[in-house]
Amino acid sequence: MISSTVENYLKELFLLNPDGETQIATGELAKALSVTPGSATSMIKTLAQAGLVEHRPHYGVKLTNEGRTLAVHVVRRHRIVELFLVNILGMDWSEVHDEAEQLEHVVSDQVISKMDDLLGHPTHDPHGDPIPTPEGTLPVRSLQPLSFCKLGDTVSIARIGNQNTNFLKFAEDNGLLLGATIKVANKNEVADSITIISKGEEVVLGLAAAGRIEVEFA
Amino acid sequence: MISSTVENYLKELFLLNPDGETQIATGELAKALSVTPGSATSMIKTLAQAGLVEHRPHYGVKLTNEGRTLAVHVVRRHRIVELFLVNILGMDWSEVHDEAEQLEHVVSDQVISKMDDLLGHPTHDPHGDPIPTPEGTLPVRSLQPLSFCKLGDTVSIARIGNQNTNFLKFAEDNGLLLGATIKVANKNEVADSITIISKGEEVVLGLAAAGRIEVEFA
DNA sequence: ATTAAACTTTTGATTAATCAAAAGGATTGT
C-alpha cells in the first residue's frame, strides 16, 4: 500500500513542477511539505528506490513517469473532492482545501467516479485549477497573472493560485470570483500595487497577491 | 491528534459492548481488530494511560466515559458516511462498509453535519444500525434475531448485523432488505435452519446467518 | 584558488504501531 506521506511527496513534486522538466531542490520540496531537509532527503531516497523519482544527489529530484502518474491521480482526487464539497455539500471554497487534503488519500476510485458523474464531469476545481482526467491528462489554458496586466486591460478571472483561507475570504468578499470580469484601473510598480474595478468597486491589491490571481482576456 | 488506530480500538470496544457494562477480553478485541493479543495489550495500556479505557490486567478492558464519547462519534461518522454513499452517491450497500471504514477517520464534523442535512437527519444507516446524534445519544429499538422467531411469525427486517459483502449481496438478491415483511414458514433446530417467505419466494437460511438478521414485529 | 555561505546528506534518536515468541496468571478437572 502506498502511504499518504508518499502521496504527498509525489503530489508536491508535481505541483512544484507540473511539466516535469526541471529538477526540484530538496530544500524547496522540504519547505513545501513543512519537513526538515533531512527528512526530505531520506524520503527521496525511498522514492528513488521505488522507481517513483529520479534523484541526482546534490542537484535535485524529478518524478519518473510512474511517479507522475500516481501524483496526477492524487491531484485528480483532491480537485474532484474540493468541487464536490463546494457544489454538492455547499461548503465555502475558502474552507475546502484542508478537508480535501485529508480525503484525497482515502477516497476510492469508485467514489471519485460517482462524484465526477454527479458533478457533470467538470474540467476545473473551485479555484480554477484543472482536473486531470481518469487517464491522467490535464486540460491546458493559457493564463497570465493579473500582476502582468496593463492599465485598461479588461480580463476575466480564471484561477486563484493561493489556497490560504483568509486570502480566499478576501477574494470572495471583493467579488474576485472565477469568471468575474474585471478592469485594471491603475498600476503602480513603485508602490507595488494594482487597482482593479470589480463589480463597480475599486479594489487595491499588492502585486504579489495579484500574481496569484490568473486571468484570461475576455 | 488522535490516530486512526486509536479510533479503531475505541470503536471496536464500543461495538463489542454498546452498553459499556461488561469487560472485554484482550483476545476478543485483538481478534475483532485482526491484531495479535500482544499488540492489543500494548495499545490497551496506551489507552488506559490516556484515560480512554479502564484496564484490569488479566480480566479485561472497558471504555471510560471519555473513551465512549470518542467511540460514539467515530460510529456516527461511519454510519452517516455509509448512508451518504448509498443515498447520495448511489453506491450499493454491500460495498460501502470498507469505504466508510477509511473515511470515518478523516471527515470533519462540518462535512458530517452537511451530509446529515442533505440526508434529512436519518436515524439509521443502510444496515439498520442506529446513527448516534451529534451529542452522542443512540436511538433504541427492541429487535430480536430472526433465528429466535417461531413458525408463523410475521415480522419486518430492521437490521442486518453482518457487513460481509457476499452476505449482503445474498440478502439483497433474496429481497431481505430493511423494512421487508417476511413470514417464518419453517424452522428446524436439528437441521439448524429456518425457512422464510420473502416476496412470495421461500428462502432457507442457517440459524447462524438468521441470527445476524434482526427483526421487529410489524 | 581559497574560503565563506548555502545547501544537501548522513547519523543517531525518537515515536507509533506492529509481530513472534517467551514468560506469567487464571481456571478447571481430577
Add this chain to the structure above:
DNA sequence: ACAATCCTTTTGATTAATCAAAAGTTTAAT
C-alpha cells in the same frame, strides 16, 4: 492440590516517518 490448558502480558525486534545536529558538497565571491 496440582497439573494442563488457555489466556494475557512482557520482551525484543522491525518498519515508517520524523527531527536535530554533524558532516560533506556546491557555488559564488573575493
